[in-house]
Amino acid sequence: MGEAESEFEPLILAFCCNWCSYAGADLAGTARISYPPNIRIIRVMCSGMVHPALVMDALAKGIDGVLIAGCHPGDCHYTDGNLKTERRFEAMQVMMEDMGIETQRLRLEWVSSGEGEKFARVVREMTNQLKKIGPNPFKPR
């Protein structure tokens, strides 16, 4: 079991907003800051566009972790889409508790277009944490 766990590579989905976080992820690349290849980035226009149902569906289908990354409060291209996401994030955590999924599988981060280092750090932290938590219980085998 221990051996199996050490081989476990979590699959993380990241919803990155077009204006800040996607650019932040790009900057991590431009600056050649390496992070584990466990993440799959989906570009959305705004973090406020990410429907909680989409996240819950993804988790119910077996995605090990979901990262929602948006602009820092006050920097949102659409004024306050990110603040709306923050409130929905709390709701999503409650839903996850109800579903019996560890709330650490979902993470909300503010990543600006200048924070490539932060993006890489978040991915590293999340990958390590998910390796400890183990696979999503809903993952089909």
Place this chain on the structure above:
Amino acid sequence: MSKTSRRGTKRAAKPRKRAEKPPVLVPEPPLPLPKPFVPKPMMWKEGEAPRIGVFICHCGVNIGGVVNVPAVVEYAKTLPNVAYSEDNIYTCSEAGLASIKEALKKHNLNRVIVASCTPRTHEPLFRSACEEAGLNKYLFEMANIREQCSWVHSHEPERATEKAKDVVRMAVARATWLQPQEEPEIDIKDSSLVIGAGIAGITAALSLADQGFKVYLVEKEPDLGGNLRRLHKLYPTMQDASEILNPALEAVKAHKNIQLLTSTNITDVKGYVGNFQVTASKNGEKISLDVGTIVVACGALNYRPPEGLYQYGIYDKVVTQMEMDQLLNKGAIENPERVVMIQCVGSRKGEIRAYEIEAFAMSDTSRILRKILKARKEEGWPYCSRICCMNAIKNAILIKELSPKTDVIILYSDLRVYKEYEDLYSKARDLEVKFIKFIEEAGPEITETTDKKLLVSVYDMLAGHEVKLTSDWVILSTPLIPHKDSIILARTLKIPLSPDGFLMEAHLKLRPVDTQMDGIFLAGAATGPKDVPESIVSAKAAAARAAILMANKKMRTEAITASVNPDLCRGCGRCEEVCEFKAIELVEVAPKVVNARVNEISCKGCGTCSVTCPTGAISMRHFSERQVNAMVEAALTGA
């Protein structure tokens, strides 16, 4: 609602689409496998199933040096709906673009994917190549395998290759559901509304009128000129304010393209860029204006300290810098023995609370607004007003020049004289104006002496002891602050406010005179404290930005907008509430049937409404639930 109360009503979670099989909370037994992702061919043109072409770029060695590109090409060919795949050394080169165009025709492709660098830099190039070959540019999709793959996973080439395959598979899944989109073109009316006739508003109006556009210049006061009308001398040239203001006023009044509307308030603004319908009220009389652009130059207000702050309002000879300016203008200052000025009165103090930022950022009731303004009046505003230092030094020099024997002392906690104004400071030093640094905790205190003079006690931080100064006048340097009317105006125009309560620009560095509302621009002290030259600069910039729109006569708007499915919409209005851009409204489509309607010109495509909609009636063009979900499912199928 707290989490604990939510837990009290725990019920079986019901993920959508799987209601008949409630998920089990323990990992065993495993859930049934989700159906493998097989996208249904989608017809967007009659008789045409998706035929996707995938072009994978080596980017020299940037991608090819890490990712096994030929393997990804072979993999792409196995994906559903992929009709063609190839690799290029540089897809963005002329040869690469030519090969996309050639393949589009040769293989009858109707979707194109380029797997290369970030869409933030190269998407426009590839999109235009597609357009040139006759493919709608929204049928193009990009997979980022450089910035988000090869460059960050160079130490793990095998896993990077696997990731590149996954990213391409996700892009293919999304491309399958892409639809062509149109960017609507709108007409721009060649008239402009300028709100506020201070120096910024006047400058903007003149600039626009000189370019041949009709300008309505609206001022809420009976007179033009704003704060400048109340000023006497201006730093650094010590010019009379009237020397600058009067020629501008005459030009405005005489200009054939400018219609002046004084004592007029803006009550309502409807419409969108190019076509604003403005309602104003002049002495109770309603005026309707149709304009293409709006320049907001509503200015700022000089802060009046609350009674008792540094004995302001208690002793007659404690005045603000603005009041001193007027006294100097009247010649009411005659050979005082000593004058003491205090800097940063009401600025760089206090702390804007979280609820205030929230109230400034979102629509809110005037009750909370009044509460905030009252709190700010008592505690002060946290920002630096940046013009007070020069203004104080200017008045110090004026007093010194008027009566050289007067001892002028400026008490400061920090002094900021930037760019050429340093010369002004040196001049004040030469004239023997004294500067005493105090610390906030032991700031100046003012009492009255027996012979009706003012006694200022302050701890001189640099000398290390307290000094007592008998003074004829105490002058308080107070900041420029946002006024209530400008905050109300911001609500009407749907322009967000900065945490300091000023109108907020679209981007501090890149779009300093634009607002998030297309067609509305900001000039002068509406965005924060500014002196006359800065107000004029921003007014000319705002006028130029507005003129670009009006000179082009037409503009293309965003294709990525919300669209409402009328069959699902129940007209609850939640979308209207959350929209920051006034882009959704409820309309009665049939008797007693209310539906949400999107104004596609105002809509910026943030997608907040689509998430808020309780019935799922709203979807985003180019980022529909189906398109995004396809990517999620494709990410899972490789796991």
